[in-house]
Amino acid sequence: MTSRRSVLKGTLAAATLTGLTGTRIRRAWAADEIVVGATVPITGPLAASGLQYYDALQMAQDDINAAGGINGKKFRIAFEDTQASNSIAVNAFIKLAQQESPPFIFLSSYTIQNLAVEQAVAKAGIPTVYAGGGVAIAAKKNPWMFRIRPPDNMAGGAIGQALASVMKARNVGIINVQDDYGTASGNALEAAVKQAGLNVVARETYGARDNDFSPQLLSLKNKGAEAMVAFSYVRDGALLLTQRRGLGIDIPLLGSTSFVVPSLVDLVTPADLDGAYVMIDAMLGAPMGSASETYVSRFLERFKTRADPFGSCYYDAAMILADALRKVGPDREKIRDYFAHVKDYKGVTRVYSTDDRGDMAHSVALVKFAPGTKDISLVGYYPPQKS
Amino acid sequence: MAQFLQLLINGLAIGSIYAVIALSFEIAYESTGVVNFATGQLVVVGALVGASALAYTHAEIPISYGYTLAVMALVGIAFFVSVFRPLNGKPVVTIVIGTVAIGISIQNVSQLIWGPLPAASVSPVGSGVLRTMGTVVPDHALFVIGVTAVLIGCVYLLLHRSSLGKQFRALAQDEEAARLMGIRVTRLYALTWILVAGLAGIAGVLLSPMWFIDVTMGDSLALKAFAAAIIGGFGSIPGAICGGVMVGLAEILGAFYISSTYKDALVFLLMIAFLLLRPRGLFGERQSERG
Amino acid sequence: MNIPAPRIGLVLVCAVLALAAPVLISPYSLRVLILALISAIAVVGLCLAFGYTGLIQLGQAAFVGIGAYTSALLTTRLGFDVWLALPAAVIVSAVAGMLIGAPMLRLRGHYLALATVGLNVTMEIVTKNWTDLTGGDDGLSGIPGIGVGSFDFASDRSFYYLALAFLTLVALIAAAIRASHFGRAMIAVRDDELACGACGVRVFRTKLLAFTLASAYGGLSGVLYAHYSNYISPGDFDGVKAITLLVMLIVGGEASILGAIAGAVVISFAPEWLRFLGQGYLTVFGIGVVIVLVLLPSGLAGAARSLGRRLPTGLRRA
Numbered sequence: 001m002t003s004r005r006s007v008l009k010g011t012l013a014a015a016t017l018t019g020l021t022g023t024r025i026r027r028a029w030a031a032d033e034i035v036v037g038a039t040v041p042i043t044g045p046l047a048a049s050g051l052q053y054y055d056a057l058q059m060a061q062d063d064i065n066a067a068g069g070i071n072g073k074k075f076r077i078a079f080e081d082t083q084a085s086n087s088i089a090v091n092a093f094i095k096l097a098q099q100e101s102p103p104f105i106f107l108s109s110y111t112i113q114n115l116a117v118e119q120a121v122a123k124a125g126i127p128t129v130y131a132g133g134g135v136a137i138a139a140k141k142n143p144w145m146f147r148i149r150p151p152d153n154m155a156g157g158a159i160g161q162a163l164a165s166v167m168k169a170r171n172v173g174i175i176n177v178q179d180d181y182g183t184a185s186g187n188a189l190e191a192a193v194k195q196a197g198l199n200v201v202a203r204e205t206y207g208a209r210d211n212d213f214s215p216q217l218l219s220l221k222n223k224g225a226e227a228m229v230a231f232s233y234v235r236d237g238a239l240l241l242t243q244r245r246g247l248g249i250d251i252p253l254l255g256s257t258s259f260v261v262p263s264l265v266d267l268v269t270p271a272d273l274d275g276a277y278v279m280i281d282a283m284l285g286a287p288m289g290s291a292s293e294t295y296v297s298r299f300l301e302r303f304k305t306r307a308d309p310f311g312s313c314y315y316d317a318a319m320i321l322a323d324a325l326r327k328v329g330p331d332r333e334k335i336r337d338y339f340a341h342v343k344d345y346k347g348v349t350r351v352y353s354t355d356d357r358g359d360m361a362h363s364v365a366l367v368k369f370a371p372g373t374k375d376i377s378l379v380g381y382y383p384p385q386k387s
Numbered sequence: 388m389a390q391f392l393q394l395l396i397n398g399l400a401i402g403s404i405y406a407v408i409a410l411s412f413e414i415a416y417e418s419t420g421v422v423n424f425a426t427g428q429l430v431v432v433g434a435l436v437g438a439s440a441l442a443y444t445h446a447e448i449p450i451s452y453g454y455t456l457a458v459m460a461l462v463g464i465a466f467f468v469s470v471f472r473p474l475n476g477k478p479v480v481t482i483v484i485g486t487v488a489i490g491i492s493i494q495n496v497s498q499l500i501w502g503p504l505p506a507a508s509v510s511p512v513g514s515g516v517l518r519t520m521g522t523v524v525p526d527h528a529l530f531v532i533g534v535t536a537v538l539i540g541c542v543y544l545l546l547h548r549s550s551l552g553k554q555f556r557a558l559a560q561d562e563e564a565a566r567l568m569g570i571r572v573t574r575l576y577a578l579t580w581i582l583v584a585g586l587a588g589i590a591g592v593l594l595s596p597m598w599f600i601d602v603t604m605g606d607s608l609a610l611k612a613f614a615a616a617i618i619g620g621f622g623s624i625p626g627a628i629c630g631g632v633m634v635g636l637a638e639i640l641g642a643f644y645i646s647s648t649y650k651d652a653l654v655f656l657l658m659i660a661f662l663l664l665r666p667r668g669l670f671g672e673r674q675s676e677r678g
Numbered sequence: 679m680n681i682p683a684p685r686i687g688l689v690l691v692c693a694v695l696a697l698a699a700p701v702l703i704s705p706y707s708l709r710v711l712i713l714a715l716i717s718a719i720a721v722v723g724l725c726l727a728f729g730y731t732g733l734i735q736l737g738q739a740a741f742v743g744i745g746a747y748t749s750a751l752l753t754t755r756l757g758f759d760v761w762l763a764l765p766a767a768v769i770v771s772a773v774a775g776m777l778i779g780a781p782m783l784r785l786r787g788h789y790l791a792l793a794t795v796g797l798n799v800t801m802e803i804v805t806k807n808w809t810d811l812t813g814g815d816d817g818l819s820g821i822p823g824i825g826v827g828s829f830d831f832a833s834d835r836s837f838y839y840l841a842l843a844f845l846t847l848v849a850l851i852a853a854a855i856r857a858s859h860f861g862r863a864m865i866a867v868r869d870d871e872l873a874c875g876a877c878g879v880r881v882f883r884t885k886l887l888a889f890t891l892a893s894a895y896g897g898l899s900g901v902l903y904a905h906y907s908n909y910i911s912p913g914d915f916d917g918v919k920a921i922t923l924l925v926m927l928i929v930g931g932e933a934s935i936l937g938a939i940a941g942a943v944v945i946s947f948a949p950e951w952l953r954f955l956g957q958g959y960l961t962v963f964g965i966g967v968v969i970v971l972v973l974l975p976s977g978l979a980g981a982a983r984s985l986g987r988r989l990p991t992g993l994r995r996a
Binding site for chain 3: 416422469470473474477479481483485487488489490491492493494495496498499606610613614648649651655658659662663666
């Protein structure tokens with residue numbers, strides 16, 4: 001033990017701390033720009049979906065600036081990576097709040113990340129938009145959080161109606177992924193289906209990382225399901241479709257929004273999509289109007305991949321935000337109030353109106369695949385839209 | 388009955404692939420002493436290389452598979468040089484953490500190269516199904532069972548009926564003694580790692596038409612292979628086969644007849660039961676202490 | 679136990695820096711540092727189980743989770759005061775460690791490693807599926823903060839000192855254990871189990887006690903995490919977290935308490951330092967860990983020690 005060593009260790013400690021202070025400097029805004037924040041999973045296992053809204057937000061940023069910015073000032077989105085961890089998501093939010101002092105922050109689309117960051121949002125007093133579907137988030141009644149997608153339980157009622165009137169099935173089987181989204185959606189559907197006077201003959205679940213669904217699919221068939229409803233993500237959704245065909249199960253399958261996401265459609269064949277319906281967040285493209293069509297083709301041209309409604313709703317949120325900034329300026333409370341009173345705003349994804357729970361999106365659409373192709377066609381809106 | 392057959396064949400197909408992964412894991416351990424926690428990531432690399440090759444060559448199976456094997460051989464050598472050589476002889480936990488860390492790196496590199504989205508792939512026998520005895524069975528499942536049987540047979544012949552195999556086993560028993568006997572230890576280690584990576588890669592290629600591999604799947608695959616190795620017993624090829632098949636069947640049949648929610652727990656309960664009651668598994672070595 | 683003067687000097691330097699940290703670093707870095715200190719408690723526990731006793735514990739995060747969930751449930755569902763829930767949760771973690779360790783510690787080497795991996799998996803399955811108890815994937819929110827009387831440790835600055843106090847306390851306890859007869863038994867078991875068994879050391883009991891202690895430490899870490907973040911979910915205690923804890927220990931120096939703390943801080947800040955690498959940061963991280971394993975087998979603490987040894991004898995006290 002020597003005094004030299006103590007000094008050495010002390011120096012090490014000091015050096016560490018110096019490295020830490022390097023991040024102390026708060027970036028000041030340039031005088032001619034307005035900076036908002038966005039926490040997005042850019043790396044890690046959630047990046048697959050994160051990329052969609054990362055791209056959508058970039059496009060929104062460029063479009064806003066091309067239209068003259070915010071009253072002449074440049075509009076910039078500062079991104080922080082949330083990866084796949086709650087504490088990193090919270091850190092990302094706090095970092096943005098402290099370093100950029102933004103008037104607004106876009107949150108990620110994962111319910112548990114949104115739940116984790118909720119208290120930090122309330123503490124910071126920054127208006128945010130999020131896309132996690134969990135009902136638990138709105139139940140917090142946080143006045144600073146606005147949901148830009150339909151909540152998970154909305155699909156339940158809509159599917160119940162679709163099963164009865166469109167698919168004409170009396171006995172229904174449900175299969176869902178075992179997580180907050182799948183379980184909540186499955187529960188909501190069970191209740192809604194019973195309310196519609198139909199029977200739930202089977203309820204199967206699987207883990208998000210599972211690969212073989214033959215037990216669940218066969219069980220659904222065994223128990224006499226006339227239609228199956230699936231709440232899944234991309235990879236598992238694709239596997240459900242492929243394995244359903246591989247097992248020779250002809251029962252029509254109604255899936256969640258992930259079924260129309262490009263990364264899923266690329267994995268399956270048209271034969272796999274036979275008899276598949278999808279209850280989607282929204283139908284991008286022609287049915288939504290020319291703005292939507294243009295959005296889709298521009299997105300494809302720039303990012304070489306098809307836009308999906310999980311990303312495009314962020315584009316809409318950014319446009320609403322730009323309107324807000326132009327009208328009321330970068331004032332957090334005023335922007336919050338602006339978002340709380342959005343009514344019948346037509347974006348590229350859907351029409352938005354904010355209710356008293358902070359939910360801005362209230363419709364879903366039923367589509368099905370044209371036989372032998374991968375193209376979707378609209379069957380109907382729930383609730384029926386007067387768009 | 389028809390459904391039982393469907394489940395059985397699916398379970399066998401999955402179990403065969405787990406068996407191949409378990410074999411890769413066990414050969415690494417037996418021959419080099421490394422508990423390779425990066426096994427899952429190697430499987431994923433094989434799958435993604437295969438999928439890319441198929442896409443690039445427009446589904447020319449022989450070329451794609453050959454290319455994949457060649458790439459996996461190179462990966463095996465890289466692994467040997469950059470992971471095994473530096474860590475050889477170090478305590479168990481260092482090697483465990485080392486392979487975990489390399490697994491993280493490999494997964495990240497894979498994501499940089501192939502992106503986070505799942506990769507589609509086609510089977511050499513197409514996506515057709517076989518309708519027989521009232522059941523419907525994917526052609527690929529039968530193909531997998533057949534190929535893995537042949538593969539495991541070849542590995543068995545290599546290890547137990549060839550002079551090269553004898554050298555492998557000598558090296559596994561005692562590195563010093565093997566060197567003294569004139570065995571080219573370094574070359575043999577390199578070959579071992581080529582074999583380990585190759586087996587993992589083949590498992591990946593067989594898997595990808597069934598499961599749409601993405602870069603995050605490595606860890607869950609590895610866990611099943613670990614369970615298979617424990618149940619079957621370390622250090623034995625019959626062990627790897629039995630363990631893999633048992634895990635595959637437990638997963639599929641357990642999901643159907645017991646509970647789809649807790650089927651993973653079933654597999655792990657089985658593994659823990661074996662660890663507590665019969666740690667050497669069905670066919671494995673005895674855990675012995677030497678003073 | 680006489681402590682040489684220079685070591686006291688070292689401790690003082692570290693203490694001053696630690697106490698002054700909140701004014702020296704940015705608010706965001708303070709947050710990361712708090713999380714690092716909370717992790718450090720669990721890592722010190724790992725030092726007891728693995729560093730001293732040689733038990734490969736790849737499932738420490740499960741005990742962090744047990745502590746976190748227990749305290750969260752006691753405070754949110756049963757209205758316990760935090761200061762009652764905290765010791766209760768630590769005791770629950772310790773008991774869990776004992777019950778799990780009793781059958782599991784008969785295994786050795788990679789078998790034990792794989793069994794502890796199974797622990798993580800089981801924890802994940804239970805927390806995700808026992809929804810009535812754990813809230814499932816939605817997790818538990820609204821976990822209260824910690825307060826004493828009318829003072830709340832609500833600000834980051836105040837919580838930092840609270841975490842620092844806890845860490846110091848458990849580090850001192852660990853050091854005391856190390857210096858005790860039991861500590862020597864632990865090290866003997868690690869070095870040569872067979873020999874010390876022959877010498878009358880109660881090998882299994884030593885292992886079990888070390889494992890139980892490590893679980894208690896993990897539980898305490900979990901309690902602090904829960905009441906700092908006010909929200910926990912199954913993903914906070916998964917296999918990745920468990921591996922990270924072990925990496926913290928290895929990098930810091932597996933048989934050193936100060937090393938455990940240093941490792942926790944370094945690994946917690948590594949993502950921030952490597953942020954410029956963008957998407958490729960994990961690649962560098964993984965390779966970096968391997969390099970540390972190869973070049974610094976005893977971690978940062980070992981490197982510091984051998985640096986000290988290499989100084990000319992004139993500068994060294996006899």
